[in-house]
Amino acid sequence: MADQCVCTEELAILGGPKSFSVDPGTISTWPIITEEDESAVLEVLRRGGMSGTDVTKLFEADFSAWTGMEFALGYPNGTESLRAAMWACGVGAGDEIICPSVTYWASAAPALALGAAVNFAEIDPDTLCIAPGDIEHRIGPRTKAIVVVHYAGYPADMDEIMEIAQRRGVKVIEDVSHAQGSLYKGRLCGTIGDIGAMSMMAGKSLAIGEAGMMITNNRSLYERCIAYGHYERTGARSHYNPADQQITDDTLKLYSGVPLGGFKHRMHQLSSAVGRVQLRHYPARIAVIQKAMNQFWDCLEDVPGVKAHRPAKDSGSTMGGWYYARGLYRAEELGGLPCAKFAEAVRAEGVGAANAGANAPLHTHNAFHTADLFGVGKPTMVAWTDRDVRQAPGTLPISESIADIVVGVPWLKQDCPEIIEAYAAAYRKVALQADKLLA
Numbered sequence: 001m002a003d004q005c006v007c008t009e010e011l012a013i014l015g016g017p018k019s020f021s022v023d024p025g026t027i028s029t030w031p032i033i034t035e036e037d038e039s040a041v042l043e044v045l046r047r048g049g050m051s052g053t054d055v056t057k058l059f060e061a062d063f064s065a066w067t068g069m070e071f072a073l074g075y076p077n078g079t080e081s082l083r084a085a086m087w088a089c090g091v092g093a094g095d096e097i098i099c100p101s102v103t104y105w106a107s108a109a110p111a112l113a114l115g116a117a118v119n120f121a122e123i124d125p126d127t128l129c130i131a132p133g134d135i136e137h138r139i140g141p142r143t144k145a146i147v148v149v150h151y152a153g154y155p156a157d158m159d160e161i162m163e164i165a166q167r168r169g170v171k172v173i174e175d176v177s178h179a180q181g182s183l184y185k186g187r188l189c190g191t192i193g194d195i196g197a198m199s200m201m202a203g204k205s206l207a208i209g210e211a212g213m214m215i216t217n218n219r220s221l222y223e224r225c226i227a228y229g230h231y232e233r234t235g236a237r238s239h240y241n242p243a244d245q246q247i248t249d250d251t252l253k254l255y256s257g258v259p260l261g262g263f264k265h266r267m268h269q270l271s272s273a274v275g276r277v278q279l280r281h282y283p284a285r286i287a288v289i290q291k292a293m294n295q296f297w298d299c300l301e302d303v304p305g306v307k308a309h310r311p312a313k314d315s316g317s318t319m320g321g322w323y324y325a326r327g328l329y330r331a332e333e334l335g336g337l338p339c340a341k342f343a344e345a346v347r348a349e350g351v352g353a354a355n356a357g358a359n360a361p362l363h364t365h366n367a368f369h370t371a372d373l374f375g376v377g378k379p380t381m382v383a384w385t386d387r388d389v390r391q392a393p394g395t396l397p398i399s400e401s402i403a404d405i406v407v408g409v410p411w412l413k414q415d416c417p418e419i420i421e422a423y424a425a426a427y428r429k430v431a432l433q434a435d436k437l438l439a
């Protein structure tokens with residue numbers, strides 16, 4: 001690839017010509033919406049079916065078929081699917097969950113609303129997922145669940161995590177919001193833990209609007225999710241939906257018609273309608289993404305400073321739809337050039353996606369230190385427990401260095417080799433002239 005490189009031209013940030021100057025067209029446009037999506041939405045809209053559950057149930061059946069999971073349950077967003085999954089796993093006041101510090105807040109914050117504390121774990125600098133070696137010592141008598149996030153599409157190390165969780169009697173909740181279609185050693189992410197929960201909001205890889213999904217093979221967890229927020233599926237009927245009984249547990253049946261969480265978790269059927277169409281095309285579309293993203297990284301194989309965030313090719317693991325495409329930045333290979341400076345130079349070359357960092361670490365955020373959600377005069381993190389798992393700055397150094405070790409790359413949805421090579425050339429040009437940016 002080196003012969004295609006304009007590596008010797010002056011860096012754009014130093015006044016040279018931009019490396020990336022082609023028109024990227026629709027290479028990053030997502031989701032792909034066709035008349036098929038439009039007519040599916042119009043059908044629901046025109047018959048006034050927005051608040052029904054008939055389309056959602058068909059979507060759930062599609063999801064079950066795709067994932068091979070017995071139960072799938074639609075949600076209005078991913079946050080609610082995670083909240084329900086936590087409650088289903090028994091997370092309550094005084095309990096704890098373990099969650100990686102680098103993730104979107106919704107992987108962790110619902111625990112606070114349940115009165116539980118979050119014991120944040122370190123991430124692995126290469127996978128950007130929870131570090132399996134930083135889990136077990138965090139498990140205490142009140143630890144109910146480990147939330148695993150397949151970060152930016154990268155499948156977390158599920159073998160090691162499941163071994164620890166099963167040995168210690170802790171449930172595993174997979175947050176699949178970044179990783180629909182990602183494979184871990186040949187198995188779909190979300191199907192390996194006790195329960196999978198995910199967002200399908202418009203920016204995600206499986207993007208269908210504001211929407212979420214829970215998947216599990218565990219009937220008890222499924223029924224608890226229904227009892228928590230799907231009141232019409234507990235034997236009650238509503239103006240919009242006929243009575244439906246999906247609960248067999250006699251204790252849960254006592255609460256028919258009133259959701260135990262006080263939440264209303266019915267999915268909007270315009271999203272379900274879009275979801276059915278998007279899911280039908282999803283495997284083929286992410287195959288194109290995988291080809292494009294792998295080509296991008298193959299172009300940069302021997303370039304110092306930037307490394308692909310992807311599993312080994314022969315591992316049976318994949319990046320799914322490559323949501324929130326990141327690269328691993330290694331300043332030490334570029335004379336210590338800070339990631340922010342590198343990213344700025346790549347942006348100057350014309351690649352807007354080059355931003356340093358990812359989700360800011362959560363363990364130092366005030367929400368997990370001082371917030372008193374229940375007005376009991378104590379931070380929620382310690383309101384019902386003597387064990388204080390709050391963590392000061394400096395405790396999770398890799399998570400805290402996220403802005404120094406990760407750089408954004410274009411999220412490519414189409415297989416356009418010239419554009420992809422042009423994107424890669426911008427990163428290569430900056431990496432190979434990094435010395436010029438060192439003061």
Ligand SMILES: *Cc1c(COP(=O)(O)O)cnc(C)c1O
Nearest residue numbers: 077078079104106107177199201
């Ligand atoms: C987006 C996201 C969520 C929350 O989903 P919403 O649909 O926005 O509520 C949860 N976890 C992760 C990792 C996410 O990226």
